[in-house]
Amino acid sequence: MKLPTGIEKLDEMLSGGIGPNSSNLILTDPMVDKASFAQQILSTRLADGDKGIYVTTSKLPSMIIKNMYDHGWETKNITFVDCISFTLGVKTGEKYALKRKTLEVGAAWEETMKIFEQALKEVKGFKFAVFDCLETFMGVGADKIAEKLNELKTLMKETRTTCLYLLTNWNYKEKDIKKIRNAVDCVIELGTVEKKLLWMNYFFVDQKPKVFFVITDTGVNLYVPKILITGPFHAGKSSIAKVLSEKAISVDRLGTTVALDHGYVEKKGLVCDIFGTPGQ
Numbered sequence: 095m096k097l098p099t100g101i102e103k104l105d106e107m108l109s110g111g112i113g114p115n116s117s118n119l120i121l122t123d124p125m126v127d128k129a130s131f132a133q134q135i136l137s138t139r140l141a142d143g144d145k146g147i148y149v150t151t152s153k154l155p156s157m158i159i160k161n162m163y164d165h166g167w168e169t170k171n172i173t174f175v176d177c178i179s180f181t182l183g184v185k186t187g188e189k190y191a192l193k194r195k196t197l198e199v200g201a202a203w204e205e206t207m208k209i210f211e212q213a214l215k216e217v218k219g220f221k222f223a224v225f226d227c228l229e230t231f232m233g234v235g236a237d238k239i240a241e242k243l244n245e246l247k248t249l250m251k252e253t254r255t256t257c258l259y260l261l262t263n264w265n266y267k268e269k270d271i272k273k274i275r276n277a278v279d280c281v282i283e284l285g286t287v288e289k290k291l292l293w294m295n296y297f298f299v300d301q302k303p304k305v306f307f308v309i310t311d312t313g314v315n316l317y318v319p320k321i322l323i324t325g326p327f328h329a330g331k332s333s334i335a336k337v338l339s340e341k342a343i344s345v346d347r348l349g350t351t352v353a354l355d356h357g358y359v360e361k362k363g364l365v366c367d368i369f370g371t372p373g374q
Contacts, residue, residue, distance in 0.1 A: 149210055166311075166312065
């Protein structure tokens, strides 16, 4: 039985949701708020009764709780693996935390994974884990990270844990990203379109059409780009809509359009609705 994410279109792409006891990668472009995206999924799993484990390497646990609270998301039953407070000189009350400061990325990686595994074994019940974020440790090499993620698959099943690993692709080598992708069961990709005044985030799975989204106060909201074609009587609005669209619908009477034209176009995996105003 799949685990719903709370993001309807994503669940549709995943044929019902994320696989139980699976390892999943959220792979993003820079400037995409992958943490909030993952936190909404975590909130959905908490509301369904799972226990949460959140490994944080960049934000204080209090900041994560505040962000989730501000969006109205569930925050109960989250156990943090706090890998940032000590580095910042902030006291932590978390049971699972780095207790010493280290500047050597290899040592930090080994200690973090040791504490993470301890939390997986000791927190009881069905669990949903978020590992935020892998790029902190890319200095140890993609081979080492991929090896560990593969190794952890067995532990995920033994401890009834479903995990989301978060990774921003800061122009890493394609072969390194591929190694990490191959070490998980599913990859959810988040990207950004930047064209003049347009700046939109999107997600997709397995080369399926990309879905635009924005993160608002209520969480992840889908956004379908729209093009409106308008002009004077007999200007050819319906003709343009039909030429641009893969499939278009027009309602004509006495040689003119009497209802809104509607069509859509898919380009490079992006979908856009097209509308044409009636004859005027």
